[in-house]
Amino acid sequence: MPKRRDILAIVLIVLPWTLLITVWHQSAIAPFVAIRKERLTIRHHQLSDDRVEGRGEAGGQAQDSKEYCASDKYIVEVVRTEYVYTRPPPWSDVLPTIHIITPTYSRPVQKAELTRLANTFLHVPNLHWILVEDSQRRTPLVTRLLRETGLNYTHLNVETPRNYQLRGDIRDPRIPRGTMQRNLALRWLRETFNANNSQAGIVYFADDDNTYSLELFEEIRSTRKVSVWPVAFVGGLRYESPKVNAAGKVYGWKTVFDPHRPFAIDMAGFAINLRLILIKPQAYFKLRGVKGGYQESSLLRELVTLNDLEPKAANCTKILVWHTRTEKPVLVNEGKIGFTDPNVEI
């Protein structure tokens, strides 16, 4: 009997402490773990120091290094915003900034996709690229790529929990790809910008395998609330587009796949004014229980009504964005152990 009590006593002592220590490792309780935080901070600054050499003409530079000490069970975020002006992506004081939110994940074609996307974005003035990786930590591949492009960027990451991606049963439906990443970017925007005195901005969700014409970005810039336009190669059609009446208002959707969705539009077919995002802080993409094709509606429904939509691209008659998809490369000759040197980055 006394033995059992002793054991109970020991358990009662040890258990809370082990829980506490494991929690400490994850979170940061500022007064107590100041030393650990300092080491983390230093490491970050060392990383950014390598960036300095080899730059072209620079108009000016500001580095805003913020560290996020938040730690949820699923989300570990580290944020580094860098504003680097090297070759002209020109920056004007009058143009609204276009914030492009791109979720991305590691696969063989990732570097190629991001490279050609960056080549496109380098032509657009006042562009801010928010790249969110679906990974546990930011990969060196993307970090280096972003640094070398010279664009204004913010590099975030959040990992979609694996069981949500793989399972397909109705009770625990999959989180559509990219949702958590886009939501994280929205959250970052809300925390970085203040609704009252922020610079004018437009938010656009750009996937990394689509093709964007440069005209599109100029059309986006005049968005007051939410603007829409046609997108090619979606919904099994040549293009899907909003229906615009003679008064220039959107009254329906020209699609075959479920045209009765509240917003029957692809992610690449709309842009939202930053102000609207900031004054409605509860609007996010719905994570679970979303039917196929309803993801865009889950966000837009909380922001705007059909009446408020602004049609662009010549009253939705021109195609300025194509929903291209890149083939998965067939890597048969790699074999089981891999034929090529894994150290060479592709």
Place this chain on the structure above:
Amino acid sequence: MATRMKLKLKTVFVLYFMVSLLGLIYALMQLGQRCDCTEHDLPKDRTISRLRGELHRLQEQMRKSEATKQPLKQAAKLSPPTIFVITPTYARLVQKAELTRLSQTFLHVPQLHWIVVEDSPHKTPLVTDLLVKSGLTYTHLHMPTAKDRKLQEGDPNWLKPRGVEQRNEGLRWLREDRRAQPGGDTQEGVIYFADDDNTYSLQVFEEMRSTQRVSVWPVGLVGGMKYEKPVVEGGKVVRFHTGWRPSRPFPMDMAGFAVSLKLVMANPEACFDGEAPMGFLESSLLQGLVTMDELEPKADNCSKVLVWHTRTEKPKMKREEALQAQGIGSDPAVEV
């Protein structure tokens, strides 16, 4: 005595437990809160920003002083060699998208001349308008493929070589155009065969500009592997690292080499052989121009991948086809 001791111990334990629990709850409350890191970060941040700003200013000054020296030099020197990019293209749904993003990449490359050769009996307005709006220096050609050489709807991609007639037409035009120019025979230039669905980084164009005869580099996502590359030893290409038919004379992809203009002008008969077996297209051109040890390795002795052989999926058109069967397909006047 014993019970009092026990009781005391019990209360001590309970107290201890409660305190630990409270501490745990406090720690859990701290989760998700932004921590007060500002007093640690800010001074370091500020110093680093300031130093970096100074460094940049100094670098700019250096560059400005160099730039003022350079115009004097450059007046005597010729402008950098032009890169002639020959792109065969054919009409399909994704054509406009592919050419659009290709043009967006090329716009960043100075001294680039884009030669677009359509597989068509005449120039299409889609490509014509695109080239005009692109802002690039371009030449628009067309050359239809003979019917028996053309891939049919259900054929797999590897059945017949594609783009042969178009690339040869590009070479023919280039030779003719250079001959018509005074001093054209000795002009500096580099020819690159760029397919319209690949992905090119900007570095690859800078690497190929210094080509003297034929330069080579790795290509990503080709040949059923992550990348194919020439193997370089002692600054020379000794063999090729590829998983498919490495016994070919030049087992590499079209995107993995560039030829100097001089070499092409000096060999007026050199062109692609449409009758060559599968995968020998590149070799059919290069065999007549250069040997393996004359190849110039680029991309850091062929250790970096600067171009990727991406392929774009054919978009699914089931619903479109169904609508068109009913006569209510999408407006064909809207160009896609």
